[in-house]
Amino acid sequence: MARRLREFWIDPPAGVPSDAGDWRTRVDVAFGVRAWRPVLGIAQVGLREGPSEELFEEAKLRFREVNGAPWMDGVSYDEWAADTL
Numbered sequence: 001m002a003r004r005l006r007e008f009w010i011d012p013p014a015g016v017p018s019d020a021g022d023w024r025t026r027v028d029v030a031f032g033v034r035a036w037r038p039v040l041g042i043a044q045v046g047l048r049e050g051p052s053e054e055l056f057e058e059a060k061l062r063f064r065e066v067n068g069a070p071w072m073d074g075v076s077y078d079e080w081a082a083d084t085l
Contacts, residue, residue, distance in 0.1 A: 001031065001035075004030060004031070005027070005030050005031070008026070008029070008030040009026070012029075028065075033065055033066050033068075034066075036062050036065050036066050037066050039058070039062050040059065040062035040063055040065075040066050043055050043058040043059040043062055044059055047059055051081060051084075051085060052077075053077040056072075056077040056080060056081075057077070059071065059072075060072055060073075
């Protein structure tokens, strides 16, 4: 994966703008959703071991990116924490 990302940065495929956004956008373009699975896993573990609003929002965002479906859509951290913790 590291080689693939390196090659993407050095010589992006045709049709990919050179200013393809921040590094996260470029990772998405280079690897697709599988690149964010580890980040989702880390956020989920963090929610179990030391929940915070930041981890909750990260898990919501990455879950949608990885699975193509919402998680806790329309639910705030405070609502989730009241039901979960």
